[in-house]
Amino acid sequence: MLQTRSPASFAGTARAFPAGHPRVASGRIGVLLVNLGTPDATDYWSMRRYLKEFLSDRRVIETPRLVWWPILNLIVLTKRPKSSGEAYDLIWNREKNESPLRTITRSQAELLAGRLADLGPSMMVDWAMRYGNPSIASVLERMVQAGCERILIYPLYPQYSAATTATVNDKAFEALMKMRWQPAVRTVPAYHDDPAYIDALAVSLQTHLDALPFEPEVVIASYHGLPRSYFEKGDPYHCHCAKTTRLLRERLGWDEERLIMTFQSRFGREEWLQPYTDETVKRLAREGIRRLAVVTPGFVADCVETLEEIAGQNREFFEQEGGQHFAAIPCLNDSAEGMDVIETVVRRELAGWV
Secondary structure, eight states: OEESSOGGGGOGGGGGSOTTOOOOOOOEEEEEEEEEEEOSOSSHHHHHHHHHHHHTOTTTOOSOHHHHHHHIIIIIHHHHHHHHHHHHHHHOBTTTTBOHHHHHHHHHHHHHHHHTGGGOTTEEEEEEEEEESSBHHHHHHHHHHTTEEEEEEEESOSSOOIIIIIHHHHHHHHHHTTOSSOOEEEEOOOOTTOHHHHHHHHHHHHHHHHTSSSOOSEEEEEEEOOBHHHHHTTOOHHHHHHHHHHHHHHHHTOOTTTEEEEEEOOOSSSOBSSSBHHHHHHHHHHTTOOEEEEEOTTOSSOOHIIIIIIIIIIHHHHHHTTOOEEEEOOOOTTSHHHHHHHHHHHHHHTTTTO
């Protein structure tokens, strides 16, 4: 829990309550940062619990339950925990014994709390995961107990999708349904085209490119994939990714051949948004591109998809096809640029509350 003062400081009005009145804390405003999720460990059963929660979400897998349930329980949850655990093990934070996503999200919350200190001691910042721990419900309950009467929920996804942003909001509202005294709640909208976000991406990307010992011939902006059928049903995710890429390209003064958009991390046999990152990386190498960089604008924090899939797997794909120099550009993470974006969005969305 992150806060600028003990919650007991905001329960002082309880002294004026009549004898026997329940002790309550009130008068606080909270900000809850929420990222996708993380397993608690890399062993088979920890990975199985995490994957079951994730892949049981109807927002993530829209296949009818009668079809999906046997596949999930008899095939996916039998085989995938081992391979996923091995991938996580490659990027695991040994010092803290946790995934990088948990480490970075915690740091983002701590830094944001410091940046909002000027708003007064009634501000509280905390963090949660949609899948895994700490859960959204447990942190919301903690914030309410600490006296938060108004809470800004911040799904850490610049581009909106029902499979990401919406499922965070679903889980938060589900937790509110069980509360007798609900706080007032706001949710952060997509900020895929926010000037602060585009500027931060541009500065971070250029800074990392300048530090490389080579100049990439092409830079790929790789976003997490989504089944094409979700797009056809009206999900705006593809359009948000395309706009982010276009604005970043314009901000850097590059053309469409210098910065291209792709989608990674597809799952199952269904067609997903294209072009696919792995196939594009291989194709570019076969076509003679020898120097390549990949940036992942849709990820607010580095995780298994960026550290293992991009920096590991796709580097190998590129080199196997003849590529010579490959760079995986870090996410904004808890850098100054990344925190500038989060702070800008939070202060804007808190307007009228503070």
